[in-house]
Structures are given as structure tokens and as C-alpha cells.
Amino acid sequence: MTQTEQIPAEAIIHNACILDGDRATFTEETADAWIAIADGTVAERGRGDGWKDRVASGRGEVIDAAGGYVAPAFVDIHCHGAGGASAEGGAEAIDAILDVHRAHGTGRLAMSFVSDTIEGLCRSLRAGAGLVHDRAMVMGLHAEGPFLSPDFRGAHAPEVLAPPTSEAVEAILEAADGTLAQITIAPELPGALDAIARFSAAGVRVAVGHTAADFELTAQAFDAGASILTHAFNAMPGIHHRAPGPVLAAAEAENVTVELINDGVHVVAPVARMLNELVPGRLALITDAMAATGLHDGSYHLGSLPVEVKDSVARLVTADGTQGAIAGSTLTMDAAVQRAVAEVGLSPFEAVRAASSVPLHAVGGAADADSLLAVGMPADLLILDQDMSIRGSRIGG
Missing domain, CATH: 3.20.20.140 (Metal-dependent hydrolases)
Known part of the structure; x- marks a missing residue:
């Protein structure tokens, strides 16, 4: 992917740290997570090599996050x-x-x-x-x-x-x-x-x-x-x-x-x-x-x-x-x-939370604002490099 490229509606993003979820349950920021998008929604999330099973079935463009981050928009x-x-x-x-x-x-x-x-x-x-x-x-x-x-x-x-x-x-x-x-x-x-x-x-x-x-x-x-x-x-x-x-x-x-x-x-x-x-x-x-x-x-x-x-x-x-x-x-x-x-x-997690789930919750925009990229949620997301600059995005379809 080139910088700020549009992420397609069918994609598998791997080699990433996903900056989403509750602080108490957030796994430390290691880049072994992956997230799958289908029809513009989050279809599956995991850690390790599980994403390869989806690749074998031919579902979605494969995007290497290169050790960076996936974050909610x-x-x-x-x-x-x-x-x-x-x-x-x-x-x-x-x-x-x-x-x-x-x-x-x-x-x-x-x-x-x-x-x-x-x-x-x-x-x-x-x-x-x-x-x-x-x-x-x-x-x-x-x-x-x-x-x-x-x-x-x-x-x-x-x-x-x-x-x-x-x-x-x-x-x-x-x-x-x-x-x-x-x-x-x-x-x-x-x-x-x-x-x-x-x-x-x-x-x-x-x-x-x-x-x-x-x-x-x-x-x-x-x-x-x-x-x-x-x-x-x-x-x-x-x-x-x-x-x-x-x-x-x-x-x-x-x-x-x-x-x-x-x-x-x-x-x-x-x-x-x-x-x-x-x-x-x-x-x-x-x-x-x-x-x-x-x-x-x-x-x-x-x-x-x-x-x-x-x-x-x-x-x-x-x-x-x-x-x-x-x-x-x-x-x-x-x-x-x-x-x-x-x-x-x-931390990257704290900064993204301060720019997504915290303000969203403040104005009543989500019943569960701690997990904006849970399975079934709209895949409005960003791929961030390690310096937190935006490398790719998918916002509003």
C-alpha cells in the first residue's frame, strides 16, 4: 500500500498492533495481530498466523501493516x-x-x-x-x-x-x-x-x-x-x-x-x-x-x-x-x-483512545465505545506507521 491509500471493503490486515478495546484487556503493543474486513465490516480478528486461513480461501486483499498499528478512525x-x-x-x-x-x-x-x-x-x-x-x-x-x-x-x-x-x-x-x-x-x-x-x-x-x-x-x-x-x-x-x-x-x-x-x-x-x-x-x-x-x-x-x-x-x-x-x-x-x-x-493506545472512543462516549455516540473495531462493527479504520502517521484509511465506505 502507498501512503494514505484507500483500504478496500474486502481486506486482511496483518503484522499489526490493533489499538482498540479496553485498557484492562489490551495486550501489550506487539505487532502480531490481524483484522479481516468483509463487506465493509469487521469480519474477524486474531493474533498470529490465523489470517493465512482466510488468504487460502481467497477472501480479501492482503495488506502488511509492517509492524505498525490499526486504529479506529x-x-x-x-x-x-x-x-x-x-x-x-x-x-x-x-x-x-x-x-x-x-x-x-x-x-x-x-x-x-x-x-x-x-x-x-x-x-x-x-x-x-x-x-x-x-x-x-x-x-x-x-x-x-x-x-x-x-x-x-x-x-x-x-x-x-x-x-x-x-x-x-x-x-x-x-x-x-x-x-x-x-x-x-x-x-x-x-x-x-x-x-x-x-x-x-x-x-x-x-x-x-x-x-x-x-x-x-x-x-x-x-x-x-x-x-x-x-x-x-x-x-x-x-x-x-x-x-x-x-x-x-x-x-x-x-x-x-x-x-x-x-x-x-x-x-x-x-x-x-x-x-x-x-x-x-x-x-x-x-x-x-x-x-x-x-x-x-x-x-x-x-x-x-x-x-x-x-x-x-x-x-x-x-x-x-x-x-x-x-x-x-x-x-x-x-x-x-x-x-x-x-x-x-x-502511549499509542492512549492517544488513539483519546481520539476515538473517549470523545465518542462523551457525546453518547456508542453504547460500548471501548471496542470500535469489534467483529460486526463498521470497518472505519486507519493503518498507522510507528510514528503514528496515516498510511492507509477506510472511512465511511
């Missing part, structure tokens, strides 16, 4: 755009976004909308709801706002930020029509704890983010039903020895998944290492990717706000023309995984 639960397009742009824009992220190993993602008026957000959600039904790669929608702190708004337009009134909450739920996978809320806003409980009761995963909340209030939000921390350390108070803040509240709430933008810019490697130690098995790698992802440096927009990308780092353009707050990222999931192993110190 990545899952990104926080993605705003790519290829010059943003989630708010409709069907054509969504297809451009999916093309870029699919090429970097993402098999499923939640399309994220930046803050807007309630009316504007509801229009985007109605349009997005149809795309969830039409495109298998779009697993759901994510409203990152407008229920955010003005003081920690990051790259969200201040004029559209609002408290989560009951009327706004019901309008959002109606517009999304069951496709809202996640919503980010600052718990200090008036009515926020009630809104968290209402969204949670409706099956929406609530994330705490873009918030000024302290440790105690963040813990109350998790008690009310919130179960995700939006891009840890970014757009929230940090850790202080007398004010531990949202990150340590998430660390102490064992049901909470913690997002990390692992580009070395939003969170530097030593802090990412500390975070992984604080929340073992609960780290979810995300991209927070915006329109410039997959393209070059230059001028773009995130929502209504102008953004300048320089050296692949996106920042708001301020009124005086200087660069302001970080405005999303140009990260892709394969780069996040590679950096997790090379810079942060996760």
Missing part, C-alpha cells in the same frame, strides 16, 4: 471548519469541511457553531439537523455559545452573548430536532444551572466552558448534569493553589470528559502532560478547527469576526489591526495524535 467532537468553509455555511461548506478532516483520519465529527443570536443559532441548527441525517460522518451538532462569559469569550462576538433563558433553551432544542450532541455553557450566567439540567434531561451533553466560574460553581454544574470541559485551560481561570478553578473541578468529577486542543499553542506540552495525569482515560483530543484548516496562512473569518492566520496560528484581528485572542485552530486529528505520543507522552 478518529472522532472529533469540536470542529468549526476547514478548507475555507465554516459550519454555518450550509451543505456545500459542510462537504468541504468533511473532505479535509476525512483526509486526516477523522471518521465522525460534531459540527460546531460559534456564538450567534438565538434566532441565528436556531437557523444554523435547523440546517445542520438535515445534514446529520444525510451525512453519516456528521454525528451531531455542537453549539459553542451564546451562553458564554463576556470576560472569557475568546473568539466569540460579545454582542450576541446572552443568558440561557428557558425560552432560549426550548427554542434551541426544537430547532436541533434531536441532533444537538453538545452545548457549551458558562455556569455563572443567570439560569445556567437550570439550563444545564434541562439540556441534560433532553439527552444533550453539556460542556462547561468560556467561563469565569470557580471550582465550587463548576462542581455544581457537573452535579447538575454537565459532563464535558470545553478545551481545558483555554477561556477559563487556570489552576491556582488557593483557587483551583474549573480544570481541577473536572479532574475530581470522574464522569467528566476533558477536551484538549493538542497543538502546542493552546496548551503547551508540560501542561498537557499534567492534564493527562490528572484525568487518565478521560482526555478527549479535539481540533477546534476553523476555516483555515488544510489551507495556508492568510485572512479568514470565525463567525462574524476577522481572523488572521500566521504560522498556522489563528488569532482575531483587533480594531487597531493587531492580533488578538486565539481564534480556534488549524489542527487536524492526525497531528493531535502524533503530538500526543511524541510530545505529551501518551
Whole structure:
């Protein structure tokens, strides 16, 4: 196979370590495993020479993984755009976004909308709801706002930020029509704890983010039903020895998944290492990717706000023309995984889990998210070289 070649619907991949399953039952990373695909689903798995029996029966192209890895396709639960397009742009824009992220190993993602008026957000959600039904790669929608702190708004337009009134909450739920996978809320806003409980009761995963909340209030939000921390350390108070803040509240709430933008810019490697130690098995790698992802440096927009990308780092353009707050990222999931192993110190198994089963489980995307390549499951998978770069892929048929 050449690099990033499409894996056929009938194939036998051998000489690999399969990075899938429960940590407690995972066999150490030796490349003696094989996996067979038939009609685009996982037909059989094993270790040793059992794959040769399938070869003798003539079933499937034989692919030597050359001592590398087989991994589930990545899952990104926080993605705003790519290829010059943003989630708010409709069907054509969504297809451009999916093309870029699919090429970097993402098999499923939640399309994220930046803050807007309630009316504007509801229009985007109605349009997005149809795309969830039409495109298998779009697993759901994510409203990152407008229920955010003005003081920690990051790259969200201040004029559209609002408290989560009951009327706004019901309008959002109606517009999304069951496709809202996640919503980010600052718990200090008036009515926020009630809104968290209402969204949670409706099956929406609530994330705490873009918030000024302290440790105690963040813990109350998790008690009310919130179960995700939006891009840890970014757009929230940090850790202080007398004010531990949202990150340590998430660390102490064992049901909470913690997002990390692992580009070395939003969170530097030593802090990412500390975070992984604080929340073992609960780290979810995300991209927070915006329109410039997959393209070059230059001028773009995130929502209504102008953004300048320089050296692949996106920042708001301020009124005086200087660069302001970080405005999303140009990260892709394969780069996040590679950096997790090379810079942060996760094992290949831990990095792939943080990029697949952990985020999928966080938004309720699988009843048993620990084994995404079990027999009978769709064969959405990647072949990774030992440096975690993608050598081959099969995503969505």
C-alpha cells in the first residue's frame, strides 16, 4: 500500500498492533495481530498466523501493516471548519469541511457553531439537523455559545452573548430536532444551572466552558448534569493553589470528559502532560478547527469576526489591526495524535483512545465505545506507521 491509500471493503490486515478495546484487556503493543474486513465490516480478528486461513480461501486483499498499528478512525467532537468553509455555511461548506478532516483520519465529527443570536443559532441548527441525517460522518451538532462569559469569550462576538433563558433553551432544542450532541455553557450566567439540567434531561451533553466560574460553581454544574470541559485551560481561570478553578473541578468529577486542543499553542506540552495525569482515560483530543484548516496562512473569518492566520496560528484581528485572542485552530486529528505520543507522552493506545472512543462516549455516540473495531462493527479504520502517521484509511465506505 502507498501512503494514505484507500483500504478496500474486502481486506486482511496483518503484522499489526490493533489499538482498540479496553485498557484492562489490551495486550501489550506487539505487532502480531490481524483484522479481516468483509463487506465493509469487521469480519474477524486474531493474533498470529490465523489470517493465512482466510488468504487460502481467497477472501480479501492482503495488506502488511509492517509492524505498525490499526486504529479506529478518529472522532472529533469540536470542529468549526476547514478548507475555507465554516459550519454555518450550509451543505456545500459542510462537504468541504468533511473532505479535509476525512483526509486526516477523522471518521465522525460534531459540527460546531460559534456564538450567534438565538434566532441565528436556531437557523444554523435547523440546517445542520438535515445534514446529520444525510451525512453519516456528521454525528451531531455542537453549539459553542451564546451562553458564554463576556470576560472569557475568546473568539466569540460579545454582542450576541446572552443568558440561557428557558425560552432560549426550548427554542434551541426544537430547532436541533434531536441532533444537538453538545452545548457549551458558562455556569455563572443567570439560569445556567437550570439550563444545564434541562439540556441534560433532553439527552444533550453539556460542556462547561468560556467561563469565569470557580471550582465550587463548576462542581455544581457537573452535579447538575454537565459532563464535558470545553478545551481545558483555554477561556477559563487556570489552576491556582488557593483557587483551583474549573480544570481541577473536572479532574475530581470522574464522569467528566476533558477536551484538549493538542497543538502546542493552546496548551503547551508540560501542561498537557499534567492534564493527562490528572484525568487518565478521560482526555478527549479535539481540533477546534476553523476555516483555515488544510489551507495556508492568510485572512479568514470565525463567525462574524476577522481572523488572521500566521504560522498556522489563528488569532482575531483587533480594531487597531493587531492580533488578538486565539481564534480556534488549524489542527487536524492526525497531528493531535502524533503530538500526543511524541510530545505529551501518551502511549499509542492512549492517544488513539483519546481520539476515538473517549470523545465518542462523551457525546453518547456508542453504547460500548471501548471496542470500535469489534467483529460486526463498521470497518472505519486507519493503518498507522510507528510514528503514528496515516498510511492507509477506510472511512465511511
